[in-house]
Amino acid sequence: MKFTWFHLMPWPHMPDDFRQKHRSVWVDLPNRMYEPELGHIAYHQYLDQLEYAESVGFDGIGVNEHHANAYGLMPSPNIMAATLTRRTSKAALVVLGNSIALYNPPLRVAEEMAMLDVLSGGRLVAGFPVGTSMDTNYAYGTIPALTREKYAEAHDLIRKAWAAEEPFAFNGRYTKLRYVNCWPKPIQRLPPIFIPGGGSVETYDFCLDNTYSYSYLSYSGYLRAKLLMEGYWKRVAERKVDESPYRAGFAQVICVADTDAEAERLYGPHVNYFYNRCLHVYPGFADAPGYRTVKTIQTGALSQFTQAAARDYPNMSWKDLVDGRYVVAGSPETVRQQMEELIKTLRVGNIFCLMHVGNMPNDKVRYSTRLFAEKVMPHLRNLWPEWKNHDDRFWVHPMNEPVPLRVAAE
Amino acid sequence: MKTRFLTLKPSGVRIQVIEAGKGRDLLYLHGAGGHMPADPLIAALAAKYRVAAPLLPGYGQSTGEDGLRDMLDITLHGLDVLGALKLKKPIVVGHSMGGMIAAEMAAIARTEVANLCLLAPAGLWLDDHPIADIFSKLPYELPGLLFHDAEAGRKLLASGGDMNDPEFLKQFLVMNARRLGMAGKILFPIPDRGLGQRLHRITARTLIVWGTEDVLTPPVYGHAFKRAISKSKLVRIAKAGHAVGQEKPAAVLKAIKEFF
Numbered sequence: 041m042k043f044t045w046f047h048l049m050p051w052p053h054m055p056d057d058f059r060q061k062h063r064s065v066w067v068d069l070p071n072r073m074y075e076p077e078l079g080h081i082a083y084h085q086y087l088d089q090l091e092y093a094e095s096v097g098f099d100g101i102g103v104n105e106h107h108a109n110a111y112g113l114m115p116s117p118n119i120m121a122a123t124l125t126r127r128t129s130k131a132a133l134v135v136l137g138n139s140i141a142l143y144n145p146p147l148r149v150a151e152e153m154a155m156l157d158v159l160s161g162g163r164l165v166a167g168f169p170v171g172t173s174m175d176t177n178y179a180y181g182t183i184p185a186l187t188r189e190k191y192a193e194a195h196d197l198i199r200k201a202w203a204a205e206e207p208f209a210f211n212g213r214y215t216k217l218r219y220v221n222c223w224p225k226p227i228q229r230l231p232p233i234f235i236p237g238g239g240s241v242e243t244y245d246f247c248l249d250n251t252y253s254y255s256y257l258s259y260s261g262y263l264r265a266k267l268l269m270e271g272y273w274k275r276v277a278e279r280k281v282d283e284s285p286y287r288a289g290f291a292q293v294i295c296v297a298d299t300d301a302e303a304e305r306l307y308g309p310h311v312n313y314f315y316n317r318c319l320h321v322y323p324g325f326a327d328a329p330g331y332r333t334v335k336t337i338q339t340g341a342l343s344q345f346t347q348a349a350a351r352d353y354p355n356m357s358w359k360d361l362v363d364g365r366y367v368v369a370g371s372p373e374t375v376r377q378q379m380e381e382l383i384k385t386l387r388v389g390n391i392f393c394l395m396h397v398g399n400m401p402n403d404k405v406r407y408s409t410r411l412f413a414e415k416v417m418p419h420l421r422n423l424w425p426e427w428k429n430h431d432d433r434f435w436v437h438p439m440n441e442p443v444p445l446r447v448a449a450e
Numbered sequence: 451m452k453t454r455f456l457t458l459k460p461s462g463v464r465i466q467v468i469e470a471g472k473g474r475d476l477l478y479l480h481g482a483g484g485h486m487p488a489d490p491l492i493a494a495l496a497a498k499y500r501v502a503a504p505l506l507p508g509y510g511q512s513t514g515e516d517g518l519r520d521m522l523d524i525t526l527h528g529l530d531v532l533g534a535l536k537l538k539k540p541i542v543v544g545h546s547m548g549g550m551i552a553a554e555m556a557a558i559a560r561t562e563v564a565n566l567c568l569l570a571p572a573g574l575w576l577d578d579h580p581i582a583d584i585f586s587k588l589p590y591e592l593p594g595l596l597f598h599d600a601e602a603g604r605k606l607l608a609s610g611g612d613m614n615d616p617e618f619l620k621q622f623l624v625m626n627a628r629r630l631g632m633a634g635k636i637l638f639p640i641p642d643r644g645l646g647q648r649l650h651r652i653t654a655r656t657l658i659v660w661g662t663e664d665v666l667t668p669p670v671y672g673h674a675f676k677r678a679i680s681k682s683k684l685v686r687i688a689k690a691g692h693a694v695g696q697e698k699p700a701a702v703l704k705a706i707k708e709f710f
Contacts, residue, residue, distance in 0.1 A: 067586075178586065181639045185631035186519060213519075324586035327623060328638070330631025337623045 041383065041420050042435060044100030044134045045093030045409065046291065046392040049086045049120075051110035052399035053078060054317045059354065064322035066109040066174040073110065082113070085402050087120065091127050092406060093395075096413035099435075100132035100165065102392055105139050106172070108179035111318045118152045125159035126445060132436040133160050136234055136255065136392070137167020141187055142180045145215045146194030147222065150201040154226045161442030162227035165435075167255070168195060169236040174321065177328040185330030188242075190214050202230060228437050234289065234390075239268045240336040244275040247287070253390060253434045255289040259319065260351070261365040262382040265290060269386040285383075285424050286431035289390030292382060293397055295369035296411040303369045306404055308358045311367055313398030315353040367397075372415035379416065383423050389431065451492065455511075456504070456534050463514030465531055468503040471496025474710075475537035478503040479528065479548030482572075482584060482633035483596070484510065486606055486696055491545070494699030498707060499541070504531050506551075508632030515632045521643040524636055525554040532562060541710050542654075545569040545695055546667070547633055550645060553675075556656070557648040565710055566654040569695050569702065570667055572637060573645035574674050582666045585630060585638055589622060598663035598691040606696060649678035656682035657709040659702055661690030683709060 051074065055061070062069055090101040103120045106112040114120055121133045133156060138149045157164040170176065170191050177184045193212045200210065201222040210217045233252040237243035247254040254272055258265050269288065276283055295311065297303035361367050368378045383391070395412065396405045422429055451470040458465060468485065470492055476499035478492060484505065485492065495501045507527070508515035518524050528551050532540070542563050544552030549571025556563035575581065582595055597603025636643055656679045660672035669686065676684040685705045690698040 177638070183638050184585075184634050185515075185627075186635065322586070324588050324591075328585055328634070329623075329626035329629070330634050330638075332623070332627060334624055334627050337620060337627055 041423055041429060042099045042132075042286070042390050043417055043420075044102045044132070044390065044392050045090065045098040046102035046104075046134070046136070046394055047086050047090055047396055048104070048112040048318070048394065049082070049114050050112060050314070050318050050398060052082060052313075054110055054313070054399075058317045059320055062320070064325055065111050065318060065320045066172075067178045067322070067325045069108075069110055079113070086396070087123055087127075089396055089402070089405050089409070090124060093409055093413075094128045094131040096410055097417065098131060098393070098413065100134040101128065102134035102136055104136050104167070105169070105175070107175045109174065111321075118156060121156050121164075122159065125156060125163075128160075129442070129445060131163070132165050133163050134165040134234070134392075135167055136165070136236060136257075137169050139171030139176055139180075140168050140194040140198060141176060141182055141191040142171060143194070145217060146197050147201055147215075147217065147220060149194070150198040150222045151224075153231065154202070154222060154224045157226035157228055157231055158224050160438075162438040163436050164226065164228065164231045165234055166231040167234045167236065168198075173328045173331040174325045177331055178325050183330075184328040187331060188333070199230075202226060227439050232434050232436060238336075239271065239339060240333065241271075241275065241339070242333070242336070244272050245279075248276065248279050248281055251433055253287055253289055255291070255390065255392070256386075257291040257392065259291075259293060259315070259366065261367070262290065262292065262386055263365045266385055269388070273387055283387070284389065284427060284431045284434070285387050286389030286427065286434035288386065288388045289392060290382065290386050290388045291392035291394060292379075293367040293369075293394045294375060294379070294408070294412060295367060295395070295397065296372055296375050296408045296416060297369075298371060298411075300370035300374055303371070304358050304362075307369060307397065307400065307408070310398040310400040310404070311358065311361060311369070315356070315361065315366070318398055319353065372411055375412065376416045376419050379420055380423065383420065389424060389427070389434065451488075451496070456531065458514075458530055458534060461514060461517060463507060463517065464512065465507070465514075465534075466505045466509075466511040467535070468492060468501075468505070470501045470503075471499055473499045475499070475540040476501050477532060477535065477537060477540045477542045479542070479544035479552050480505065480509070481546030481548050481693075482630060482637060483592075483607075484629055486693075489696065490606070490699045491695035491702065494695075494703045495543070495706070498703060502535050502537060502540075504535070506632060508628045515628070518632070519635055521554060521636050521645075524551055525558055528552070528555045529559050529562060539564065541565040541567055541706065543567040543569065543706070544571060546692065547572050547637060547641075549573070550636065550641065550643075553645055553649065553652065556654045557645070557651040560651070560653045564654050566652065566656040567659065567706055567709075568656065568675060569659045570661065570664055570672075570692050571658075571675065572641040572667065573643070574671055575640055575642040576670065576674065579668045579670050581641060583639070584666070585634060595666050596691055596693040597697050598661065598689050599697065603691070603693065603697070646678065649675070650680075652679045653681070655710070657705060658682055658684045659694055659705055660684065660686050661692060661694035661697065662686050662688050663690060664692045664694070666692040685709075
């Protein structure tokens with residue numbers, strides 16, 4: 041198993057009456073709520089937490105891209121990952137990812153990710169999401185019905201740019217470049233690529249065609265994810281490729297304490313903050329018309345945020361969220377049992393552990409993280425013995441002798 | 451009203467066309483919402499004209515939306531449909547998005563479009579008078595945005611429904627993905643694809659019609675169109691919103707009859 045400690049970096053200072061006062065955490069929430077000096081503290085605390093996760097043994101540390109929101113404050117995940125290259129040395133840097141349809145030209149992604157891979161000594165996991173509709177369409181203005189075509193072309197360009205050793209011309213519909221010439225190029229000739237997906241068959245096939253890992257980033261827990269992941273594994277079987285669990289990953293909110301009761305006491309308010317403020321997206325922004333294909337909508341695969349809008353989070357208690365396995369929370373033993381069930385039922389080799397939740401303070405984040413690393417993770421390591429805890433195709437290949445990093449004072 | 455299908459060559463795209471009435475030829479291009487059930491404007495126009503109302507790819511049973519990506523694609527598609535319908539010196543009427551397409555057609559093809567009627571057309575953007583973002587609206591918000599009399603509009607649209615009902619949500623998303631997905635190619639995120647630079651090319655006699663209570667595209671846009679098109683007249687219709695033709699079909703028919 042590979043465990044990535046994943047940060048969303050939410051704004052932790054939304055007021056108690058947030059839901060009543062604002063229709064959406066995304067797109068049109070006035071940024072007067074953002075206070076840069078408090079942002080300074082939050083950013084550094086969040087980066088410290090990612091570095092701490094490496095120190096306690098997580099395999100990867102993760103960041104992602106969002107725009108115009110208080111849900112996740114990383115318009116540029118590459119800037120965050122760049123800071124981590126200098127302060128970590130072992131963990132994979134899981135950038136999940138760059139919304140490649142948004143970069144003009146998308147060659148920028150090939151260049152920046154190559155920089156990250158070189159800086160980190162070959163520790164980059166590259167994620168290529170389409171991006172949420174809030175980000176891609178409403179905040180960044182991409183025409184919804186053309187988003188996927190633009191994405192596919194950007195992907196094509198990036199792969200070609202990484203593979204080429206000489207300049208070449210790229211005549212796309214959306215990007216035309218007479219000289220594509222990616223300096224620097226990545227240490228890993230092709231970094232492992234993770235694709236966040238939401239249940240469309242096209243995305244299953246895209247991952248299988250390219251040997252990319254399919255990542256389902258859900259906040260509604262593994263019970264509700266079962267159907268979708270079964271669809272994925274059914275497709276894997278139909279395509280007659282191997283069933284490596286590392287072909288798939290799942291994001292899970294996890295809270296560990298000494299006892300189940302302590303978990304509720306410590307984390308209850310922060311979980312509530314996450315589900316009721318961070319996920320409070322105006323339904324009109326969740327799925328711009330044309331963003332999803334008709335085929336995908338007909339399969340009932342709605343976005344995480346459309347689902348959130350349709351769910352009754354305000355009236356869900358801690359017990360509802362825990363019993364429904366939206367969150368995996370409790371004592372190390374409780375969490376171990378549930379995580380084992382999650383890993384086996386979804387057949388996933390990658391877990392994106394969401395251990396900072398909503399407005400959780402630093403000491404609780406570290407406490408929960410340490411308990412998970414020390415008392416849960418070791419018991420989950422070898423759930424796929426036939427794969428020996430690793431699949432070379434879906435994890436990083438760091439260089440042998442990276443430069444030893446020193447702080448400036450040394 | 452009856453339906454027939456055109457097959458465009460060489461693409462093989464099938465276009466659904468609603469036809470009604472007898473008289474002088476009139477081409478009607480719908481707005482981003484498509485035709486309304488038993489569209490009151492088409493019904494009114496049919497009393498005086500032979501109306502041909504094609505549905506844009508992505509609407510109704512018309513196909514071919516994947517081949518249309520930008521304003522030029524859609525403008526030329528409009529001219530292809532006009533040609534395939536074999537209309538004689540038609541009055542080309544377009545509402546909202548359809549008005550934007552009709553104006554583009556008139557700017558590009560002066561001989562084909564010599565008589566133009568724009569009903570609250572899209573296509574311009576004034577910073578001081580932003581147009582509402584129709585793409586992020588929920589179904590229950592639309593009647594108030596499109597009609598002066600929102601209650602009557604609600605009945606006409608026969609929409610409504612409960613976004614918390616997963617089945618309704620799915621149907622709404624499928625319909626919207628096709629229609630507004632297509633409309634988004636020229637209207638999202640700002641409904642301006644440079645028409646303002648081309649309006650001066652229009653030589654057609656042009657009637658511009660605006661509802662005085664249009665809250666989606668405020669009436670100030672009517673004056674902007676009027677100023678930019680040389681042989682044009684602006685008619686304002688009282689107690690009408692953005693769906694001016696559906697809300698006041700008789701008044702719009704009267705304005706068209708008097709002008710052409």
